[in-house]
Amino acid sequence: MTTIEEPSTGTRSAALHESSLTQDLLVLRSTVADVLLTRSHRVVVDVSCLDRPSSTAVAALLWAKRSCARAGVDFQVHGARPANRDVLRRCGLVVRGGGAG
Structure with a gap:
């Protein structure tokens, strides 16, 4: 996973990859714990490298979204493939057709 911090916007970006999903x-x-401590403004997770989001990945994304929501931190999932978008939308992780949520 690559974590990128954009200090000027307070955004932390991360990517999930099929080959290193556990890590x-x-x-x-x-990353979410750090964001909550520093009160960054946004967490963005790129899921474009996931062939199919596992139940473990979905659970972790839901935990991250709930944790951010409680702290008033914006949480977004980007890059959902068309085949994955419906699953992520049903879980409340992607709200727009373009893959951002």
Whole structure:
């Protein structure tokens, strides 16, 4: 997982990859915890490298979204493939057809 911080906007960006998903999910938890401590403005997760989001990945994304919502931090999922978009939309992770949520 690559985590990128954009200090001027307070955005932390991360990407989930199929080949390193277990490690990526651990880093996602750490990133969200750090964002909550520093009160950054936004977390953006790129899921374009996931062939199919596993139940573990969906659960981690939902946890991250709920944690951010409680702290008033914007949380978005980007890059959902068309085949994955419906699953993520039903879970409340993607709200627009373009893959942002």
